[in-house]
Amino acid sequence: MTSQELTEQIFKKKSFLCIGLDTDLEKIPTYLLTEENPIFSFNKAIIDATHEFCVAYKPNIAFYEAAGEKGWTALRKTIQYLHEKHPDIYTIADAKRGDIGNTSRMYAKAFFEDLGFDSITVAPYMGKDSVEPFLEFENRHTILLALTSNEGAFDFQTLKSNGEDIYKKVIKTSRKWKNSENLMYVIGATKAEYLQEIRKIIPDSFLLVPGVGAQGGSLEDVCKYGMTKNVGLLVNSSRKIIYASQSSNFAEIAAAKASSIQALMQQELEKIQ
Amino acid sequence: MTSQELTEQIFKKKSFLCIGLDTDLEKIPTYLLTEENPIFSFNKAIIDATHEFCVAYKPNIAFYEAAGEKGWTALRKTIQYLHEKHPDIYTIADAKRGDIGNTSRMYAKAFFEDLGFDSITVAPYMGKDSVEPFLEFENRHTILLALTSNEGAFDFQTLKSNGEDIYKKVIKTSRKWKNSENLMYVIGATKAEYLQEIRKIIPDSFLLVPGVGAQGGSLEDVCKYGMTKNVGLLVNSSRKIIYASQSSNFAEIAAAKASSIQALMQQELEKIQ
Numbered sequence: 001m002t003s004q005e006l007t008e009q010i011f012k013k014k015s016f017l018c019i020g021l022d023t024d025l026e027k028i029p030t031y032l033l034t035e036e037n038p039i040f041s042f043n044k045a046i047i048d049a050t051h052e053f054c055v056a057y058k059p060n061i062a063f064y065e066a067a068g069e070k071g072w073t074a075l076r077k078t079i080q081y082l083h084e085k086h087p088d089i090y091t092i093a094d095a096k097r098g099d100i101g102n103t104s105r106m107y108a109k110a111f112f113e114d115l116g117f118d119s120i121t122v123a124p125y126m127g128k129d130s131v132e133p134f135l136e137f138e139n140r141h142t143i144l145l146a147l148t149s150n151e152g153a154f155d156f157q158t159l160k161s162n163g164e165d166i167y168k169k170v171i172k173t174s175r176k177w178k179n180s181e182n183l184m185y186v187i188g189a190t191k192a193e194y195l196q197e198i199r200k201i202i203p204d205s206f207l208l209v210p211g212v213g214a215q216g217g218s219l220e221d222v223c224k225y226g227m228t229k230n231v232g233l234l235v236n237s238s239r240k241i242i243y244a245s246q247s248s249n250f251a252e253i254a255a256a257k258a259s260s261i262q263a264l265m266q267q268e269l270e271k272i273q
Numbered sequence: 274m275t276s277q278e279l280t281e282q283i284f285k286k287k288s289f290l291c292i293g294l295d296t297d298l299e300k301i302p303t304y305l306l307t308e309e310n311p312i313f314s315f316n317k318a319i320i321d322a323t324h325e326f327c328v329a330y331k332p333n334i335a336f337y338e339a340a341g342e343k344g345w346t347a348l349r350k351t352i353q354y355l356h357e358k359h360p361d362i363y364t365i366a367d368a369k370r371g372d373i374g375n376t377s378r379m380y381a382k383a384f385f386e387d388l389g390f391d392s393i394t395v396a397p398y399m400g401k402d403s404v405e406p407f408l409e410f411e412n413r414h415t416i417l418l419a420l421t422s423n424e425g426a427f428d429f430q431t432l433k434s435n436g437e438d439i440y441k442k443v444i445k446t447s448r449k450w451k452n453s454e455n456l457m458y459v460i461g462a463t464k465a466e467y468l469q470e471i472r473k474i475i476p477d478s479f480l481l482v483p484g485v486g487a488q489g490g491s492l493e494d495v496c497k498y499g500m501t502k503n504v505g506l507l508v509n510s511s512r513k514i515i516y517a518s519q520s521s522n523f524a525e526i527a528a529a530k531a532s533s534i535q536a537l538m539q540q541e542l543e544k545i546q
Contacts, residue, residue: 062379127425152400
């Protein structure tokens with residue numbers, strides 16, 4: 001999916017919500033554990049209930065790997081289900097990969113070719129040749145970690161080099177890489193005021209924003225400082241939606257949560273139309 | 274395995290060689306492709322032929338993920354084979370993971386608990402709370418990327434902050450994290466002269482050194498600047514060994530390569546005994 005098509009979907013569905021599928025066998029309703037593939041059964045129920053309120057799903061790959069081969073199968077079945085039933089929904093492999101060139105190429109192959117994700121999150125520490133193999137794929141996006149939403153973000157990302165934060169250096173340097181038009185960026189919502197500065201460097205890029213709600217970020221602030229005329233935002237919520245309830249009507253309650261966030265997003269979108 | 278036991282193995286086998294299992298279906302001898310699990314068959318042949326010359330194996334996780342569920346099965350079979358046949362060999366999951374706390378915990382669970390690796394490589398960009406969940410595991414090591422062997426290492430790792438390289442800040446800061454005694458570091462061999470500086474910060478830590486040979490680093494220089502009285506070095510070679518030949522005697526030729534590196538390592542070890 002191109003970023004233009006993603007913007008179209010956002011205006012059509014009046015939502016820029018991304019739902020994180022951090023599916024944990026210890027947190028899903030216990031009655032699902034008797035299913036053939038409990039992780040996929042949970043994801044399917046969540047997707048069926050919430051797809052009209054969001055434009056993207058983001059499986060968090062760690063949770064699938066922790067379940068071994070069965071987890072990998074669940075991941076494949078989830079992405080296949082999305083491709084078949086909801087081909088207009090954008091998919092993000094939250095993998096935070098990054099390695100030397102030939103290895104990054106294998107990761108790109110795994111997530112773009114084999115599984116067919118639209119995008120993948122990638123860590124910048126190893127620089128240009130660790131990211132460019134992902135950027136080679138046409139109509140696929142590489143979502144580079146810039147300023148993350150966790151406490152540890154302040155360990156290295158906000159160190160100053162020549163008077164400039166490292167995360168800004170990461171963003172600026174990445175603009176010079178080959179096929180940099182395929183880049184998006186992770187910017188934590190807990191630091192919404194930083195968005196104003198970031199928009200000076202990347203006025204048009206899509207930003208994937210985690211940490212709204214659960215981690216204290218405000219949707220209104222994120223939109224105030226980060227929204228562009230093409231929206232340029234995907235705001236993620238994971239646990240607040242998918243684990244809103246552990247009862248048998250968990251999917252319905254997840255849908256209600258997603259719907260309430262979508263309603264707030266609709267208000268924000270009306271401001272730019 | 275503790276680092277003390279690793280040192281003992283090194284002196285016993287007169288080798289600090291780590292063999293990287295970057296097993297690629299497109300590079301292994303084609304006659305193996307008819308086997309039930311070609312990746313595992315290749316790894317088994319390499320392990321059978323080379324185990325006496327090395328102290329560690331390092332599967333590169335990207336190559337297994339690119340093969341989907343079958344790749345994950347190959348990874349599991351490889352590690353099980355090592356545990357059964359060669360319990361004295363140290364294992365490294367070259368995964369370069371790192372995410373917010375609850376997600377890093379899932380990766381730690383996948384690689385330490387489910388697969389049973391002795392160690393995993395981790396990226397530092399997201400800071401303290403992205404690494405500490407790995408450090409919680411007793412007798413398991415977290416091998417933090419500090420200065421990598423690729424060209425892109427110079428994009429961010431060697432930026433100066435307050436007059437000090439970022440990779441040094443990473444090392445220094447990481448020493449303050451909880452259970453930091455479980456840390457090792459990735460230091461690229463192409464920058465052997467940096468090792469002298471690095472040893473001032475971490476005089477005793479084990480370093481995983483990629484890039485000797487193929488990428489131009491010299492084993493002698495690495496030892497000169499990086500070796501401690503407990504050795505403190507694992508030097509990795511992947512493609513130069515495992516793809517030394519694609520003929521039916523590939524394992525034998527890989528063993529000859531590994532043996533020639535072990536002989537050089539023996540000379541270096543004699544200097545500190």
